[in-house]
Amino acid sequence: MKTIILLAVAASFLVAVFGPTASVGGPMTVMFVMFLAMLAVGIYEAVSNRRGPLGWVVNIVLAVIGGFVAAIFTGLAIVEPMLSQFPINGSLASSGHPLFYVVSAGTAVLTVLGSWLAIQIVNRFRQSPARAQT
16 A cells, blocks of 8 residues: 555656646646556455455445545645645646645545545445354
8 A cells, every 4th residue: 555655646746747737638647647546546455355356346436436535625625725825826737836746745645545545434344254154
């Protein structure tokens, strides 16, 4: 899990530094990187817990839903109020402010954690074979 978070932060940082920022391609590229991180979380949890085919589908769907919910929550509840505290002219991406890199790394971390949290919530309700027999 730590490796997925580090790779997601590194990829989002590289997109922030070298990728398109002022056009539509910038946010789409960032969301594609986050989507790949969500898939990685779902696949990792399915492999590590030896899930069957239905478990793979459930893990991947949960990871994507949890990641998107976390990304939306991060943007609305954390980033927007934080941006109002800084005097930035124009958009954050086009301003070149260092906060842009911090926000992109923080969003990557919270998106991966949101994916992981959604799977962990459902894992609480999954019935293990040992508990089913008792």
